[in-house]
Amino acid sequence: MTATLPLSDHLPPRSVFATAMRRVFGHHGLMLGGIILVLVALVAIFAPLLAPHDPYAQNLSRRLIPPIWHAKGTWEHVLGTDKLGRDYLSRLIYGSRLSLIIGLSATVISGLIGTTLGVLAGYFGGRTDAVINYLITTRLAMPVVLVALAVASLVGGSLQVVILVLGFLLWDRFAVVTRSATMQVCHGDYIAAAQAIGCSTTRILLSELLPNILNALIVVATLEMAHAILLEATLSFLGLGVPPPAPSWGLMIAEGKQYMFFSPWVIAIPGVTLLILVLAINLVGDGIRDATAPENRN
Amino acid sequence: MLRFALRRLGVAIAVAFTVSLACFLLLHLSGDLATSIAGPEATAAQIEAVRKQYGLDRPLVTQFADWLWHAVQLDFGRSYYFQDRVIDLIASRLPVTMILGGLALAFALIVAIPLGVIAAIKRDSWIDRLALVIAVLGQAMPSFWFGLTLIIVFSVQLRWLPASGADSWQGFILPVVALGYYATPAIMRLTRTGMLDVLGSDYIRTARAKGLRTGTIMFKHALRNAIIPVIALAAVQLGFMLGGSLVIEAVFSLHGLGYLAWEAIARNDYPVMQAIVLILASIYILLTLGADLLNAAIDPRIRVR
Amino acid sequence: MTDHLLEVRDLHVDIPLGHSTLHAVRGIDFHVDRGELVCLVGESGCGKSLTSLALMGLLPSRARRRAAALRFAGAELTTLPERRMADLRGNRMAMIFQEPMTSLNPAYTIGNQLTEALSRHRKVTAAQARDRAVHLLERVGITAAASRLGQYPHQLSGGLRQRVMIAMALMCGPELIIADEPTTALDVTIQAQILHLLRELQQEFGMAVVLITHDLGVVARVADRVAVMYAGEIVETGPVASLFAAPSHPYTRGLLACIPVPGRTRPGEMLGSIPGIVPSLTGRLEGCAFRNRCGEARDACAGPVPWRQGLAGQAVRCVGAA
Numbered sequence: 001m002t003a004t005l006p007l008s009d010h011l012p013p014r015s016v017f018a019t020a021m022r023r024v025f026g027h028h029g030l031m032l033g034g035i036i037l038v039l040v041a042l043v044a045i046f047a048p049l050l051a052p053h054d055p056y057a058q059n060l061s062r063r064l065i066p067p068i069w070h071a072k073g074t075w076e077h078v079l080g081t082d083k084l085g086r087d088y089l090s091r092l093i094y095g096s097r098l099s100l101i102i103g104l105s106a107t108v109i110s111g112l113i114g115t116t117l118g119v120l121a122g123y124f125g126g127r128t129d130a131v132i133n134y135l136i137t138t139r140l141a142m143p144v145v146l147v148a149l150a151v152a153s154l155v156g157g158s159l160q161v162v163i164l165v166l167g168f169l170l171w172d173r174f175a176v177v178t179r180s181a182t183m184q185v186c187h188g189d190y191i192a193a194a195q196a197i198g199c200s201t202t203r204i205l206l207s208e209l210l211p212n213i214l215n216a217l218i219v220v221a222t223l224e225m226a227h228a229i230l231l232e233a234t235l236s237f238l239g240l241g242v243p244p245p246a247p248s249w250g251l252m253i254a255e256g257k258q259y260m261f262f263s264p265w266v267i268a269i270p271g272v273t274l275l276i277l278v279l280a281i282n283l284v285g286d287g288i289r290d291a292t293a294p295e296n297r298n
Numbered sequence: 299m300l301r302f303a304l305r306r307l308g309v310a311i312a313v314a315f316t317v318s319l320a321c322f323l324l325l326h327l328s329g330d331l332a333t334s335i336a337g338p339e340a341t342a343a344q345i346e347a348v349r350k351q352y353g354l355d356r357p358l359v360t361q362f363a364d365w366l367w368h369a370v371q372l373d374f375g376r377s378y379y380f381q382d383r384v385i386d387l388i389a390s391r392l393p394v395t396m397i398l399g400g401l402a403l404a405f406a407l408i409v410a411i412p413l414g415v416i417a418a419i420k421r422d423s424w425i426d427r428l429a430l431v432i433a434v435l436g437q438a439m440p441s442f443w444f445g446l447t448l449i450i451v452f453s454v455q456l457r458w459l460p461a462s463g464a465d466s467w468q469g470f471i472l473p474v475v476a477l478g479y480y481a482t483p484a485i486m487r488l489t490r491t492g493m494l495d496v497l498g499s500d501y502i503r504t505a506r507a508k509g510l511r512t513g514t515i516m517f518k519h520a521l522r523n524a525i526i527p528v529i530a531l532a533a534v535q536l537g538f539m540l541g542g543s544l545v546i547e548a549v550f551s552l553h554g555l556g557y558l559a560w561e562a563i564a565r566n567d568y569p570v571m572q573a574i575v576l577i578l579a580s581i582y583i584l585l586t587l588g589a590d591l592l593n594a595a596i597d598p599r600i601r602v603r
Numbered sequence: 604m605t606d607h608l609l610e611v612r613d614l615h616v617d618i619p620l621g622h623s624t625l626h627a628v629r630g631i632d633f634h635v636d637r638g639e640l641v642c643l644v645g646e647s648g649c650g651k652s653l654t655s656l657a658l659m660g661l662l663p664s665r666a667r668r669r670a671a672a673l674r675f676a677g678a679e680l681t682t683l684p685e686r687r688m689a690d691l692r693g694n695r696m697a698m699i700f701q702e703p704m705t706s707l708n709p710a711y712t713i714g715n716q717l718t719e720a721l722s723r724h725r726k727v728t729a730a731q732a733r734d735r736a737v738h739l740l741e742r743v744g745i746t747a748a749a750s751r752l753g754q755y756p757h758q759l760s761g762g763l764r765q766r767v768m769i770a771m772a773l774m775c776g777p778e779l780i781i782a783d784e785p786t787t788a789l790d791v792t793i794q795a796q797i798l799h800l801l802r803e804l805q806q807e808f809g810m811a812v813v814l815i816t817h818d819l820g821v822v823a824r825v826a827d828r829v830a831v832m833y834a835g836e837i838v839e840t841g842p843v844a845s846l847f848a849a850p851s852h853p854y855t856r857g858l859l860a861c862i863p864v865p866g867r868t869r870p871g872e873m874l875g876s877i878p879g880i881v882p883s884l885t886g887r888l889e890g891c892a893f894r895n896r897c898g899e900a901r902d903a904c905a906g907p908v909p910w911r912q913g914l915a916g917q918a919v920r921c922v923g924a925a
Contacts, residue, residue, distance in 0.1 A: 137309075138316045140534075141579040143541030146559055147321065150571050153563045154328040230440050234545055237442050238560065253443055264450050271443035279438035286434075500705040506661055507700075508693035508720040508771070522710045596710070 030287025036280035044096040052078070053087035055094040055247045060085050067265055079269055082252070083259060088266075091247035092273055098248050099229050099277060102163055106228040107221050109167025114174020115217065119209065121175070122182025132175065139172045145234060152240045162241050166228045173220050181213040215292040222285030226278045233274055249274045306590055310583045317579040318369070321572060322362050334566040335378060352378075365572070374573035379565040384573045387558060392577075394554035395547070398473055399540045403532060405478030406485055411528070414489025415521060418497065429490070433483035441542065445476040445549035462551035473550045477543055481535035488531050492524030499523075526596055533589030537582030607634040608811045609658070609779060613671035616653045616662065623885045627653045627666075629835040637778065640805055640812045642822040642843075644858070645832035648881060651815045652701075654832075655783045658813070659698050660688045676778060694724040697772035701784040703764035707756035713740075713767055714752025720774040739770040743800060762793035769800065776808065783815045798825055819862050823847060828916075831855050834881055834892035841917030851911075851919040853897045891922065899923045 043050060059081070066073050067080040067088070079088035121132035148165045155161050185208065194204045233250030235241030242248040244255070249270040256266030325331070332349040333340070340348070349355045353364070368375065374384035417429040452472060453461035460469045496502060497520055505519045544556030551557070555574060562570035616628035628650040635641045643651045657668045660680065673680040675696060680688065692698075700706045708716060717739070718732035727735070733752065740748035743766040756764060765785060772780055782801060786794035802825040805812045816822060822829055822843060830840040831854065839852040850856045857877040879896030882888065891897070894904040903922045912918050 134309075134313070134316070138313050138320065141313055141317050141537075141582045142320065143544075143575060143578045143582075145542050145544050146556075146563075146571075146575055146578065147324065149544070149560070149563050150321075150575070151324055151328050153566070154325060154331075154334055156329075226438070233440050234442060237440075238545070238548060240563070250440070253440075253446070257446065260446060260450060261454050264454075267443065267446050267450075271440065271447065274440055274443065275435075275438050278440075279434065282434060282437055500700060500702050501708040503661060504700065504706045504768075504771075505708070506689075506692070507659060507698040508723060509689045509691065510693070510719065510723055511689065514719075514723075519708050519711075523708070526710075 029283040030291065033280040033283025033287060036276060037284060040096050040277055040280070041100065043093055044100050047093045047097055051087075051090035051093045053090040055086060055090040056245055058084040058086055064259060064263055064266070066263065067269065070265070080265065082255060082266065088252075088269060091252060092249070092270065095247040095249045095252065095270070095273075096277070098159070098242060098246060099232065099274070102159070102166070102232045102242075103225040103229040103281075105163045106166035106170060106232075107225045109163070110169070110171040110224055110228075111174050111217065111221055113168070114171035114220075115178045117171070118175040118178025119182050122179040123186060125183070129179070132179070136172050136175050139169075142169075144169050144231065148231065148235060149238060149240050152235060157235070157240050157243050159242055159246070162232055162235060166231055170224050170227060170231075173224060174217070177216050177220050178213060181216055182209060185209050185212050215288065219285050219289045219292075222281050222288070226281040226285070229274070229278055229281070302594065303591055306587050310587050313583055314576070314580050315366075318366065318572075318576050319362065321575045321579075322365065323358075325568060325572065326358060326361075331566070331568055335568070369573070369576060375569040377562070377567050377570050379562070379567045379570075384569050387570065388555065388573060388577060391553060391555045391558045394552055395540060395543050395556055398470065398477060398543055398546070398552065398554060399536055401470060401474040402478035402539050402543075403481065403536045405474050406481040406535065407532060409478070410482045410485035411489050411525075414486040415493055415516070415524075417486070418490045418493030418524075419516065421494070426490075429486055433486055436479050436483040439479075441476055441480050442545045442549050444479060445473065445546055448472045448476055449549075469550075469552075473546050473552055476549070477539050477546045480542065481532075481539055484535060485528060485531060488528050489524060492527055493520060496520045496524045522596075526593055529592055529596070530586070530589040533585040533592075534582075537578075537585045540581055541578050606636075607674070608637045608639075608676060609635040609813070610672060610674040611658070611670065612673075614654065614657060614673065615667075615669050616650065616657050617667045617669075618663075618665060619667070620885070625884050626886075626888070627835055627884055628657065629884075629888065631830075631832070631835075631837045633830050633837060633840065635779065635811045635813055637811055638805075638809045640802065640814060640825055640827045642814045642816060642826040642829045643832055644816055644819060644822050644829060646881065647817060649832045650835040650884075651817075651832050652783050655698070655781045655813065655815050658781060659692060659696065660685070661692075661698070690724070693720050693772075693777075694775045695777050696779040696781065697775070697777040699765070699768050699772050699780065699782040699785045701787050703761050703768055703788060706768060707764055709756055712753055712755055713759070717752070717767070717771050717774060720771055724775050735774060736770070739773050740767070742804070743767075743770045743773075744796075745770075761789055762797065765789060765793075765797055766800070769797075769804070773804065773808070777810060779811045779813070780805070781813045781815070784817070785814070786821070787817075794821075801825065819858055831858070834888065835884055836892060836920070838893065838921070839917070839919045841913065842915060845913075845915040845917050849913075849917070851913055851917065852893075852921045853899050853923070854893045855919075857896075891920070 062077070062081050062085040063083055065077050065081040065085075068075065068078050070080070073080065077087050077089070079092065081087055082091070117132050117135065121129040148169060151165050152161055194208055199207075232241055232248065233253070236248040236250030237254045239254060242251060244251060252270040253267045256263075256270070260267045330345075332345050332352070332354050335352065336345045336348045353361065356364075365375075372385055374388075376382065377384055377387055380387060413425075413429045413432070417423075417426040420426055449461045449472065452459045459471050460466070461472070462469065502515060502519055505515045510519070540555075542556075543554060544559055546552070547554045547556040548560050555577070558570065559574045561567070562574065611634065612632050613630045614628055614632075615626065615630055618625040618627055631650075631654065633641070633643075643654060645651050653662065653666065656662045657666075657670075658673070658675075658680075660668075662668055668681075670681050675691065678687075678691070680691075683691075707713070714733065714736060717736040718729070721727055721732045721735055722729075736752060737748045740751055745751055745763060745766055751759075751767075756767075759767065765788075769785075785801065786797050789797060798821060801812065801814070804810070814821070814825065826843040828841065829843050829846050830837045831846075831852065832838070833854050839846065839850070839855045846855065847859065850859055854877070861876060877896055882892055882895065889907075890905040891900075891908045894900040897904070901922065906922075908920050908922055910918050910920050
């Protein structure tokens with residue numbers, strides 16, 4: 001027993017956190033996505049300082065100037081101007097505010113609705129669970145784009161309406177994830193232990209459950225934020241989202257649509273920007289999932 | 299099996315009913331329908347007239363019961379704008395959307411399943427990475443923008459394909475690709491994970507121990523099991539694509555159900571909206587029900603339950 | 604020497620881990636003659652299952668196999684292309700696994716999975732394959748064999764599934780069957796039946812069997828010869844009777860002391876156990892791997908340990924064994 005074999009080398013023990021960090025920094029996707037996201041957030045916050053022009057200022061004598069890489073481009077308008085002569089770069093910069101605000105707010109609302117329903121279903125089970133499951137099924141059967149468009153059209157498109165509509169439509173995944181996670185946790189020994197030492201139900205849920213499902217929630221939140229940003233762009237593109245003259249990227253694509261045959265960049269620029277932002281959010285979500293749950297990696 | 303199917307059918311009908319109710323309430327509580335229909339310049343008297351004419355002055359319960367009673371007989375009333383019967387409008391537009399959705403699903407499956415299988419077999423190879431890039435881009439790209447980009451490249455620059463219209467089969471190619479690409483990433487990822495799981499299973503080892511050829515192992519033993527969850531996903535994705543085809547139909551001016559919905563929304567044509575929501579929800583419910591039954595047929599273990 | 608059905612010389616199985624390599628099987632030699640039942644016995648993790656997979660060419664893709672010789676019926680398996688190896692598998696050498704619950708494909712009927720083993724290697728009609736399947740199912744003790752062919756694995760119990768796995772291994776009439784803990788996952792009463800069946804079939808068809816087990820009770824009941832494995836090496840080998848009568852290696856003696864013997868072990872009496880833990884298999888291992896748990900360890904145990912031939916074909920790798 002005492003004579004251990006000197007020639008056998010053991011793997012150095014590695015903590016769970018260290019393993020996770022190694023995966024984070026070994027994972028280029030998460031780094032890349034994180035950097036892009038931080039940059040977009042900074043641009044949104046400091047938009048007034050960064051934008052070279054007023055995003056709403058029209059100048060009909062300077063309509064549809066092409067971007068700088070084009071032969072007729074000028075440094076005055078690096079990304080050119082739109083059909084009303086508004087500076088494209090400035091509109092793009094201010095547009096990041098809209099996308100982020102809508103993405104974040106809608107996600108917070110849907111997250112609150114979804115986690116509440118999920119925790120209730122998972123914790124109480126039985127009839128509560130059946131009812132909430134039924135709600136989730138019903139919600140999934142509703143065509144999101146159609147319902148969002150119809151409501152936005154009846155109420156009238158505005159930033160608040162878009163946020164509320166998306167927030168009330170995108171809670172299903174939060175509910176599904178929270179429900180199954182709550183069920184797992186509630187069958188775990190430590191909930192029984194917490195109950196045994198006399199903790200109240202609420203306290204158990206807050207102190208034991210939420211930290212355990214936080215990772216899963218963050219991953220779902222990134223997915224839904226990307227989803228909400230894409231849907232906002234879609235609603236605005238169809239003319240029923242954020243109303244003009246707001247510099248929504250989806251609206252910019254809609255306004256550029258009639259000129260796209262001769263000036264493809266009017267839809268290329270906002271489209272690629274949107275693509276990059278959503279890509280970055282997805283990369284962060286995927287990266288977090290990989291880093292926290294290696295067994296789910298795919 | 300029959301009891302399983304009947305129980306699921308019961309739930310499906312209940313969900314369809316609930317979706318109708320939810321949409322009905324959403325539309326009625328979002329604002330005053332009579333004011334919207336009458337238009338911005340209408341006087342109070344005109345609004346009242348509209349309210350009477352369309353029966354909007356009755357209690358909500360009565361209105362819903364009335365609508366539902368006719369809806370189960372496939373009578374959705376008349377369109378406020380087109381003046382035709384809603385059911386005729388839908389019948390004339392539905393085929394375009396069904397063809398678009400069906401072809402888009404076929405496109406997604408034909409691209410996604412082989413890619414997912416190869417990505418699993420050749421794990422971490424260049425093709426696995428390519429599949430990942432396709433998936434990541436597909437999830438991040440707004441479908442309307444992808445559609446517009448396809449038009450610029452293939453209709454304007456290359457002049458290979460028409461940019462709009464359903465007059466010829468070529469007109470369907472770009473919308474099918476644009477819509478199908480939306481479903482590709484999810485199907486591909488699920489195929490890949492499913493294949494990876496199955497390839498590590500004991501029964502694949504048994505198949506190898508029998509000396510079976512690689513093709514038999516991959517396609518008979520592995521894919522059959524890996525594909526089971528993909529079927530359910532494909533049905534769900536088809537449901538989403540039919541719901542989301544509105545955007546693609548708007549981009550390509552395809553006069554399908556989605557386009558009709560867009561027109562109806564723009565014109566406050568409330569009976570048409572309500573009917574389309576119910577139809578799309580019912581199709582989605584039927585699709586998921588069909589997927590469950592198909593799953594049961596493929597996976598003998600489910601049948602017993 | 605070359606008339607052995609299976610001859611293994613200096614077989615290694617390495618599994619690369621991140622920074623080091625797990626040497627799971629460390630240069631073992633053994634042979635199996637036609638019609639012989641050889642048991643590989645050892646604790647879990649001693650490398651016996653990997654040995655069996657290495658023989659069949661079924662190691663997980665990241666595991667590496669090397670051997671001085673791996674001869675089966677005159678063919679050298681180490682240099683055989685995968686395609687030719689697949690021609691042997693399920694045909695002339697077959698395998699039975701530990702997990703009957705998961706080793707059958709849930710999506711196909713028993714009949715389908717049985718017949719495909721035969722039609723892969725023989726030119727037979729569907730009816731012939733079916734007849735063979737029914738015949739073998741009956742032979743392995745499954746009643747109403749013909750109607751079982753249409754059943755799915757989940758409709759059968761674990762014991763029945765293992766019988767199906769045995770019938771599947773017999774489909775092509777193999778010369779060698781490798782059975783990896785075939786009874787471990789089963790109920791005790793079923794274990795005895797399956798074991799008995801295996802022995803019976805082996806004698807009836809004149810097959811050679813390599814039976815992997817951790818249970819010396821199993822070995823005593825069915826084996827002709829035994830090889831005891833410890834930490835990836837074979838430490839003692841010999842005919843079952845002489846090895847059980849006169850175990851030479853302290854590890855073998857320790858293992859034998861762990862089995863209760865009917866009539867000899869009194870109620871309340873302590874069963875033997877071997878103190879200590881198996882050494883890590885990652886680095887190089889010199890000397891006797893068992894010496895940190897051995898009551899008879901001495902300085903010489905850290906040096907090279909030669910094989911010593913005993914009486915009646917017994918052989919042991921121990922410095923102390925006289």
